[in-house]
Amino acid sequence: MRVLVLGGDGFCGWPTALHLSQAGHDVTIADNLSRRFIDVELEVESLTPIRPVHERLAAWREHTGKEIRFVNLDLAREYDRVLGVLLESRPDAVVHFAEQRAAPYSMRSAKTKRYTVDNNVTGTHNLLAAIVETGLDIAVVHLGTMGVYGYGWSGSAPIPEGYLTVHVPTPEGQLEREILHPANPGSVYHMTKTLDQLLFAFYAKNDGVRVTDLHQGIVWGTQTPETAIDERLINRFDYDGDFGTVLNRFIMQAAIGHPLTVHGTGGQTRAFIHIRDTVRCIELALDDPPVRGEQVSVFNQVTETYQVRALAELVSRMTGVEIVYLPNPRKEAAENDLNVTRDRFLALGLNPTTLSEGLLEETREIGVKYASRADFSKIVAKTVWSAGMEVSPDLMR
Amino acid sequence: MRVLVLGGDGFCGWPTALHLSQAGHDVTIADNLSRRFIDVELEVESLTPIRPVHERLAAWREHTGKEIRFVNLDLAREYDRVLGVLLESRPDAVVHFAEQRAAPYSMRSAKTKRYTVDNNVTGTHNLLAAIVETGLDIAVVHLGTMGVYGYGWSGSAPIPEGYLTVHVPTPEGQLEREILHPANPGSVYHMTKTLDQLLFAFYAKNDGVRVTDLHQGIVWGTQTPETAIDERLINRFDYDGDFGTVLNRFIMQAAIGHPLTVHGTGGQTRAFIHIRDTVRCIELALDDPPVRGEQVSVFNQVTETYQVRALAELVSRMTGVEIVYLPNPRKEAAENDLNVTRDRFLALGLNPTTLSEGLLEETREIGVKYASRADFSKIVAKTVWSAGMEVSPDLMR
Numbered sequence: 001m002r003v004l005v006l007g008g009d010g011f012c013g014w015p016t017a018l019h020l021s022q023a024g025h026d027v028t029i030a031d032n033l034s035r036r037f038i039d040v041e042l043e044v045e046s047l048t049p050i051r052p053v054h055e056r057l058a059a060w061r062e063h064t065g066k067e068i069r070f071v072n073l074d075l076a077r078e079y080d081r082v083l084g085v086l087l088e089s090r091p092d093a094v095v096h097f098a099e100q101r102a103a104p105y106s107m108r109s110a111k112t113k114r115y116t117v118d119n120n121v122t123g124t125h126n127l128l129a130a131i132v133e134t135g136l137d138i139a140v141v142h143l144g145t146m147g148v149y150g151y152g153w154s155g156s157a158p159i160p161e162g163y164l165t166v167h168v169p170t171p172e173g174q175l176e177r178e179i180l181h182p183a184n185p186g187s188v189y190h191m192t193k194t195l196d197q198l199l200f201a202f203y204a205k206n207d208g209v210r211v212t213d214l215h216q217g218i219v220w221g222t223q224t225p226e227t228a229i230d231e232r233l234i235n236r237f238d239y240d241g242d243f244g245t246v247l248n249r250f251i252m253q254a255a256i257g258h259p260l261t262v263h264g265t266g267g268q269t270r271a272f273i274h275i276r277d278t279v280r281c282i283e284l285a286l287d288d289p290p291v292r293g294e295q296v297s298v299f300n301q302v303t304e305t306y307q308v309r310a311l312a313e314l315v316s317r318m319t320g321v322e323i324v325y326l327p328n329p330r331k332e333a334a335e336n337d338l339n340v341t342r343d344r345f346l347a348l349g350l351n352p353t354t355l356s357e358g359l360l361e362e363t364r365e366i367g368v369k370y371a372s373r374a375d376f377s378k379i380v381a382k383t384v385w386s387a388g389m390e391v392s393p394d395l396m397r
Numbered sequence: 398m399r400v401l402v403l404g405g406d407g408f409c410g411w412p413t414a415l416h417l418s419q420a421g422h423d424v425t426i427a428d429n430l431s432r433r434f435i436d437v438e439l440e441v442e443s444l445t446p447i448r449p450v451h452e453r454l455a456a457w458r459e460h461t462g463k464e465i466r467f468v469n470l471d472l473a474r475e476y477d478r479v480l481g482v483l484l485e486s487r488p489d490a491v492v493h494f495a496e497q498r499a500a501p502y503s504m505r506s507a508k509t510k511r512y513t514v515d516n517n518v519t520g521t522h523n524l525l526a527a528i529v530e531t532g533l534d535i536a537v538v539h540l541g542t543m544g545v546y547g548y549g550w551s552g553s554a555p556i557p558e559g560y561l562t563v564h565v566p567t568p569e570g571q572l573e574r575e576i577l578h579p580a581n582p583g584s585v586y587h588m589t590k591t592l593d594q595l596l597f598a599f600y601a602k603n604d605g606v607r608v609t610d611l612h613q614g615i616v617w618g619t620q621t622p623e624t625a626i627d628e629r630l631i632n633r634f635d636y637d638g639d640f641g642t643v644l645n646r647f648i649m650q651a652a653i654g655h656p657l658t659v660h661g662t663g664g665q666t667r668a669f670i671h672i673r674d675t676v677r678c679i680e681l682a683l684d685d686p687p688v689r690g691e692q693v694s695v696f697n698q699v700t701e702t703y704q705v706r707a708l709a710e711l712v713s714r715m716t717g718v719e720i721v722y723l724p725n726p727r728k729e730a731a732e733n734d735l736n737v738t739r740d741r742f743l744a745l746g747l748n749p750t751t752l753s754e755g756l757l758e759e760t761r762e763i764g765v766k767y768a769s770r771a772d773f774s775k776i777v778a779k780t781v782w783s784a785g786m787e788v789s790p791d792l793m794r
Contacts, residue, residue: 079507079511083507110476110480110526110527110529110530113522113526114476114519114522114523114526117518117519117522117596118519121514121518121592122511122514122515122519125510125511125514126511129507129510129511130507132507132783132784133507135784153574154565154567154572154574155567155572156567156568156569157565157566157567157568157572164565165566166563166564166565166576167563167564167566167571168551168554168561168563169554169562169564170551170552170553170554171553171554172553174564175551175552175554177550177551177563177579179563179576179579180579180580182574182576182577183577183595183598185595185599188599191595191596191599194595195518195592195595195596198580198582198588198591198592198595199514199588199592201580202582202585202588205728206728206782206783207783331602331603385603386529386603386604387529387532
């Protein structure tokens with residue numbers, strides 16, 4: 001099928017584009033390179049030496065004979081060009097990764113809060129309005145987040161895949177209703193994904209746009225079979241306090257001998273998925289879109305859940321690096337359980353990469369191999385959720 | 398108290414600004430005059446001869462000795478100036494009307510959909526981010542809409558004021574949870590108010606911003622005691638297919654002898670409020686803000702419910718003008734009941750203006766008096782909710 005990957009130069013987008021191209025799909029990447037600009041702004045680089053997008057694409061062509069087209073496009077700012085790209089490339093599906101995806105970055109300042117809302121919400125709405133304007137039946141697969149649900153809201157009840165069955169008291173007894181799971185976002189970033197959900201629901205209802213929303217856990221790992229073919233194809237690995245995801249940060253900290261930084265008690269339980277499974281899930285979702293007129297199809301894109309503290313202990317045991325407990329810059333419960341339903345992707349045949357399989361390989365092949373590229377001043381998370389909260393000092397220079 | 402009225406030149410904003418000024422508050426209006434620009438775009442004018450904002454303010458000063466300041470400000474586009482105005486005027490509260498408020502206009506084209514989302518969501522988020530950036534404890538009173546709830550969702554159960562108590566099944570039995578009422582918006586405009594709700598909930602939780610969200614029914618009527626003091630203070634009256642509200646359209650149609658235009662069966666039940674009660678509700682909400690750290694305070698700002706068909710029959714009986722049934726340009730149920738909880742404003746002492754009291758006066762003092770200003774080509778609603786839906790022809794020239 002013809003697939004347009006919005007945000008196809010980013011951490012999830014790039015390996016997805018390669019995976020879909022390898023699987024025989026006709027892939028076009030659209031990206032405004034915003035993630036690379038933010039690296040410049042934050043004065044940090046991917047631990048892995050990612051190459052410019054055209055060099056990446058040339059290396060892919062050289063190894064596979066497959067062509068991936070690239071369009072430099074700002075989804076939120078260039079509506080007319082978005083419309084033009086859709087009309088010209090007539091994709092069967094759009095995979096939408098074109099959002100600012102770091103919770104800490106979204107909380108740095110009024111400027112980054114505003115950028116995150118504007119980029120993510122305007123971008124998603126532009127995509128939907130443009131699809132309707134084209135009159136084409138283009139399916140959308142969007143990367144959401146487990147964070148739309150919040151944590152600890154539903155007690156021992158497992159978090160369902162998007163929709164929650166509730167009973168509403170009425171004068172005569174009670175009604176049973178299936179509702180979009182109540183939103184309880186923990187940052188401006190997560191909030192934008194809760195807004196996206198309402199945009200999708202409206203355009204599915206009013207215009208029959210076919211949307212799949214994937215509520216993904218925290219991604220770890222770096223390489224997929226495709227990005228590992230040539231070093232020029234390598235995926236990005238973020239370790240800094242704003243964009244680094246928790247497990248990758250532990251892996252990199254262990255590799256350079258930096259204490260493993262746990263915020264608060266580490267009692268937060270989170271859901272995880274390896275980047276190799278992310279790309280498979282996207283492909284499975286593309287193969288199984290909703291029917292026109294149906295409600296938005298929601299999958300929980302997670303494979304395992306761990307307490308942050310337990311992850312740190314695992315990495316510490318494996319590597320001998322100590323754990324430090326720092327103040328929590330987020331406003332969240334100190335401890336939470338997490339029980340996530342994840343039946344839909346398993347039913348479609350996903351065979352997950354588990355932490356126990358992938359962790360050592362990741363530490364060796366990424367953390368240790370590229371350790372010399374680390375900037376120690378970027379490791380400790382500095383962004384706090386509101387003014388006056390304690391900021392942790394750097395632990396190593 | 399010092400009150401900043403965002404959108405204070407509009408249909409609800411202008412009479413609210415006067416009412417608050419008359420009540421002794423220190424009022425500043427901020428408005429980018431967007432509603433007047435849209436009149437130019439749609440080639441239509443208020444039936445009433447509204448005056449430029451500085452002439453309005455001079456007339457107010459002349460009659461009352463009271464000064465209302467005016468700032469030409471675009472909430473969605475001029476964040477730094479928004480911040481400057483807040484820091485300089487240090488308001489105790491902001492009343493936020495600065496949103497595109499017509500459902501049909503929001504559905505006209507990709508351009509107006511995008512404008513509505515951008516203006517409303519970016520504007521609301523700018524306000525919240527700016528309040529946090531100032532560090533000031535500024536209360537927000539926002540005009541929401543009954544349309545966030547949708548219609549017919551909860552069967553015979555009355556629509557609560559913002560929050561719904563539900564029971565969630567768990568392995569051990571069930572949990573009781575109070576949730577934001579599920580959103581079921583009927584247009585892009587209504588959708589933006591459901592996004593606003595999530596913005597407010599997040600900023601109340603994360604930053605302690607004190608927000609009151611008023612889910613208003615369809616406003617009818619034109620004048621308040623303050624706008625009636627001098628014709629230069631007159632409020633706007635929209636009768637066109639995009640911005641005219643249903644009852645005001647009937648009143649104007651009756652006054653000029655145009656058939657009363659009912660869309661679909663007229664079986665839609667809607668909630669109504671007179672503009673005189675709108676301004677009182679805003680004042681009551683300002684006097685009763687939530688405590689810092691509390692969840693968003695939600696009121697249903699409605700006083701009566703009517704079926705559209707019944708309204709048309711009422712006006713037809715009163716005036717002898719016939720009713721025509723036109724295709725429904727909206728995607729909505731043909732018929733619905735509506736049972737709305739509205740206890741909170743009644744408890745605060747609101748004494749509503751009912752249809753039976755105000756309708757004749759409105760017809761005589763506005764509809765008949767300004768009938769000669771009507772443009773017959775703007776009366777029939779032309780905007781449809783999606784491509785291919787039937788557009789009604791004009792009925793009179």
